[in-house]
Amino acid sequence: MKKNELCSEVTGSVWKIKKQVGDEILEGDIVMILESMKMEIPVIAEEPGTLIELKVSEEDTVAEGQIVAIVESK
Amino acid sequence: MILNKVLVANRGAVAARVLRALNEMSISSVAVYSEADAGAPYLAYASETYCIGASPAKESYLNQDRIFKVLQESNADAIHPGYGFLSENFGFASGVVALDKVFIGPSPKWIEAMGHKTKARKLARQYGLPVGQGSEVLPPDQVKVAAAARKIGYPVLVKPVAGGGGIGMLPAYDEAQLFEVVERARSMAERGFSNPEVYLEKLQERPRHIEIQILGDQYGSVRHLYERDCSIQRRHQKVIEEAGAPGIDREVIDSVADDVTRVMGEMQYDNIGTVEMLMGEDQSFAFLEMNTRLQVEHGVTEEVTGVDLVQSQILLAAGARMDEVLPKVISIEGHAIQARVYAEDPKRFFPSPGKLTIFRPPTNKNIRVETGYAQGRDVTPFYDPMIAKVIAHENTREQAILSLKEALKEFEIEGVKNNIPALLQVLDSSEFKGGKIHTNSLSEIMAKNNN
Numbered sequence: 019m020k021k022n023e024l025c026s027e028v029t030g031s032v033w034k035i036k037k038q039v040g041d042e043i044l045e046g047d048i049v050m051i052l053e054s055m056k057m058e059i060p061v062i063a064e065e066p067g068t069l070i071e072l073k074v075s076e077e078d079t080v081a082e083g084q085i086v087a088i089v090e091s092k
Numbered sequence: 093m094i095l096n097k098v099l100v101a102n103r104g105a106v107a108a109r110v111l112r113a114l115n116e117m118s119i120s121s122v123a124v125y126s127e128a129d130a131g132a133p134y135l136a137y138a139s140e141t142y143c144i145g146a147s148p149a150k151e152s153y154l155n156q157d158r159i160f161k162v163l164q165e166s167n168a169d170a171i172h173p174g175y176g177f178l179s180e181n182f183g184f185a186s187g188v189v190a191l192d193k194v195f196i197g198p199s200p201k202w203i204e205a206m207g208h209k210t211k212a213r214k215l216a217r218q219y220g221l222p223v224g225q226g227s228e229v230l231p232p233d234q235v236k237v238a239a240a241a242r243k244i245g246y247p248v249l250v251k252p253v254a255g256g257g258g259i260g261m262l263p264a265y266d267e268a269q270l271f272e273v274v275e276r277a278r279s280m281a282e283r284g285f286s287n288p289e290v291y292l293e294k295l296q297e298r299p300r301h302i303e304i305q306i307l308g309d310q311y312g313s314v315r316h317l318y319e320r321d322c323s324i325q326r327r328h329q330k331v332i333e334e335a336g337a338p339g340i341d342r343e344v345i346d347s348v349a350d351d352v353t354r355v356m357g358e359m360q361y362d363n364i365g366t367v368e369m370l371m372g373e374d375q376s377f378a379f380l381e382m383n384t385r386l387q388v389e390h391g392v393t394e395e396v397t398g399v400d401l402v403q404s405q406i407l408l409a410a411g412a413r414m415d416e417v418l419p420k421v422i423s424i425e426g427h428a429i430q431a432r433v434y435a436e437d438p439k440r441f442f443p444s445p446g447k448l449t450i451f452r453p454p455t456n457k458n459i460r461v462e463t464g465y466a467q468g469r470d471v472t473p474f475y476d477p478m479i480a481k482v483i484a485h486e487n488t489r490e491q492a493i494l495s496l497k498e499a500l501k502e503f504e505i506e507g508v509k510n511n512i513p514a515l516l517q518v519l520d521s522s523e524f525k526g527g528k529i530h531t532n533s534l535s536e537i538m539a540k541n542n543n
Contacts, residue, residue, distance in 0.1 A: 027442055028442055028443050028444070028445075028473075029443075029444075029445045029446070029473055030443065030445070030473040031473065053473075054443040054445060054473040055435070055436075055443035055445065055473055055474075055475065055476060055477040056257070056259070056475070056476055056477075057327075057442075057443055057477075058280070059442065059443075079473075082444075
């Protein structure tokens with residue numbers, strides 16, 4: 019079991035969360051969409067697994083490098 | 093009519109630019125600001141300032157009720173909407189007129205006519221302008237969407253009818269992608285413009301973006317102020333703009349500008365506007381859209397023509413006649429290039445908000461800098477990432493490229509990432525120097541340099 023931390027690449031806010039805790043995640047899936055400076059920035063899973071934790075809610079502000087979700091892979 | 097006081101319903105570089113024009117014209121000014129922009133340097137140029145709400149744009153710069161309240165309270169005669177935000181909002185412009193105030197822009201009917209892209213394309217076609225291949229507003233039925241795309245031929249570009257700033261413009265290269273792309277574009281359009289309608293255009297892979305600057309008065313007179321080339325773009329948003337357009341025969345481009353002027357005259361278009369066209373490799377032009385407002389890149393036209401577009405726009409909105417506003421003969425003197433400095437990383441162009449711990453624009457007097465920022469200010473995630481425009485005007489294009497490069501190298505910015513390294517790569521490229529540019533040049537130059 020390996021825990022992959024998904025980070026925000028920008029300072030901004032959480033626009034839409036697309037996956038819920040417990041969801042199976044495929045490589046390349048968009049877990050959530052952030053927004054900064056009029057641009058939508060997807061947070062993409064780089065490895066498949068199960069979403070075990072969401073660290074933010076919609077409309078929360080996030081900082082660059084902040085962990086926003088954790089995916090556990092086998 | 094004489095305007096005594098004008099409210100500037102915008103922020104940043106354009107608010108600073110319009111306030112400067114108002115001061116030069118000895119017209120009192122009213123500036124509005126969101127909480128994030130409290131203390132912004134340009135607010136000091138205004139006669140009066142009002143906070144209009146919280147930092148998110150929909151609570152401040154898009155908050156019409158609040159802005160109308162300030163308009164009444166301050167007893168201003170007119171509103172200058174700048175660009176972006178409410179500048180092309182039919183309801184807003186109509187609201188200003190309904191309050192018996194002057195909207196510094198065209199009559200609201202032109203905002204409505206040009207604001208809906210498929211209707212604008214139809215109008216342009218009716219008046220005899222060449223228009224590129226495209227569909228009507230896409231219906232919900234997928235079979236009909238697929239048929240519309242097949243009729244145009246892949247690749248197609250899905251575009252919001254109410255769009256702007258490149259938001260929600262997405263390419264589809266085959267039918268397998270089409271429906272998902274249309275859905276995504278509809279969702280972005282709904283969110284960005286409160287209208288989910290999208291349509292299709294033929295995706296041209298390497299067109300040039302050429303636009304014609306127009307001014308009209310309220311008595312049927314329309315004139316053009318030549319063209320700009322705005323082909324250097326990322327995410328369908330302009331990054332480097334110049335006047336005039338390199339490598340096009342003067343006769344060819346002047347005849348396009350004359351056609352556009354004739355059409356705008358027949359329509360009796362009545363203030364500032366820009367007709368955007370795509371130019372193919374065979375130098376054929378096709379109408380893309382019309383912007384019914386001042387453009388971000390207006391400065392390059394001002395530099396080469398010597399005409400102050402903001403002051404002209406204000407005078408024309410107040411009812412001045414064309415011959416009172418513009419000189420009899422307008423010509424292009426030299427060459428001007430503008431680079432937009434964005435707070436974003438220079439490789440992937442991701443936004444980079446933060447505090448400007450160092451912000452020292454170039455000091456050369458021949459370089460024009462337009463900005464709404466100063467050292468110590470925060471660049472917040474709430475608005476567009478543009479933090480400055482740097483404009484060089486010289487006798488030749490070659491000299492303008494050199495001056496702009498020097499100015500950008502001199503520009504010191506710390507605290508946010510910025511795109512100056514990418515701007516310099518473009519200005520240094522053989523493609524740009526040779527004037528062989530198109531709307532994919534920026535990504536091609538970056539890809540070549542980073543491999």
